[in-house]
Amino acid sequence: MALVTTKEMFKKAYEGGYAIGAFNYDDNDIMHGIVEGAARVDSPVMIAVSEGALKYMQMEFVVHAAKAAAEKWDIPIALHLDHGKDMATLKACVDRGFTSVMIDASAYEFEKNIELTKELVSYAHDRGVVVESELGAIAGIEDEVVVEDKYGAFTHPDEAAEFVARTGIDSLAIAIGTAHGAYKFKPGQKPQLRFDILDEIQGLIPGFPLVLHGASSVPQDRLATFNEYGGQLQQAIGIPPEMLREAAKKAVCKINVGTDIRVCYFGEIRKAMALNPTKFDGRTFLQPARNAVADMVAERITNVFGSNGKK
Numbered sequence: 569m570a571l572v573t574t575k576e577m578f579k580k581a582y583e584g585g586y587a588i589g590a591f592n593y594d595d596n597d598i599m600h601g602i603v604e605g606a607a608r609v610d611s612p613v614m615i616a617v618s619e620g621a622l623k624y625m626q627m628e629f630v631v632h633a634a635k636a637a638a639e640k641w642d643i644p645i646a647l648h649l650d651h652g653k654d655m656a657t658l659k660a661c662v663d664r665g666f667t668s669v670m671i672d673a674s675a676y677e678f679e680k681n682i683e684l685t686k687e688l689v690s691y692a693h694d695r696g697v698v699v700e701s702e703l704g705a706i707a708g709i710e711d712e713v714v715v716e717d718k719y720g721a722f723t724h725p726d727e728a729a730e731f732v733a734r735t736g737i738d739s740l741a742i743a744i745g746t747a748h749g750a751y752k753f754k755p756g757q758k759p760q761l762r763f764d765i766l767d768e769i770q771g772l773i774p775g776f777p778l779v780l781h782g783a784s785s786v787p788q789d790r791l792a793t794f795n796e797y798g799g800q801l802q803q804a805i806g807i808p809p810e811m812l813r814e815a816a817k818k819a820v821c822k823i824n825v826g827t828d829i830r831v832c833y834f835g836e837i838r839k840a841m842a843l844n845p846t847k848f849d850g851r852t853f854l855q856p857a858r859n860a861v862a863d864m865v866a867e868r869i870t871n872v873f874g875s876n877g878k879k
């Protein structure tokens with residue numbers, strides 16, 4: 569089939585109490601692994617590129633490869649731009665065949681964020697493309713959280729409701745305690761998702777799809793493989809799968825995974841290269857890495873997101 573938007577998949581996910589995985593890639597081989605994994609368990613999937621990944625892979629290759637994947641596999645696939653900050657790039661993605669775009673104007677103050685998001689929504693909706701936007705600061709590991717009130721730096725529910733109503737967006741990324749990057753939380757630190765805030769937001773805008781960013785779980789076995797073969801990633805823990813499952817039962821319809829894909833893919837490449845020092849055929853290194861991505865995506869979909877069998 570052709571690439572699809574997220575409208576239908578989010579509606580079903582909301583009603584069914586599960587979430588769609590949005591997996592980031594910056595190489596088409598990784599994308600192969602992602603869609604193979606999703607197809608294996610009959611799940612809809614979002615394949616996502618950042619602005620940096622788009623620049624690296626180049627528009628034509630991203631769009632045509634995604635369309636080829638949608639033709640080959642009998643599952644709904646949405647091609648998504650993650651964290652679009654440049655309006656020209658966002659509009660180019662809409663024009664060239666992306667079915668979903670995320671505008672990240674969250675660094676601006678509220679009114680400016682609304683203004684920029686609205687501009688993109690009107691452009692994208694005219695062309696049949698859906699829009700995600702972000703409100704509130706999703707922490708990076710270096711960020712210091714300034715606590716002002718009980719919501720702290722997290723998304724304020726009343727602002728979320730107003731933002732959705734005024735912009736006409738299709739989904740909203742909220743900040744409730746997830747963090748971008750590999751070093752989300754140090755060992756010993758306890759990751760907490762603010763389900764109270766999630767519930768409040770859901771109560772104000774029932775039926776509206778919410779999104780979690782920075783939701784990798786940093787599987788310890790994948791991290792171990794990466795480091796066993798020369799990697800030097802620090803010990804880190806991500807968001808516990810049971811918390812993601814809980815969020816997926818509520819209004820969270822999309823969960824982003826970036827870090828886990830990288831640790832998995834490049835851990836396997838490190839391993840294959842270390843174990844095959846006399847080989848120089850790329851497939852020796854890339855095939856096991858692609859397979860590992862497919863395994864991880866299928867596992868995550870089945871055990872955490874719950875979208876298996878929902879194609």
Ligand SMILES: [Zn+2]
Pocket residue numbers: 651748781782824
């Ligand atoms: Zn993000």
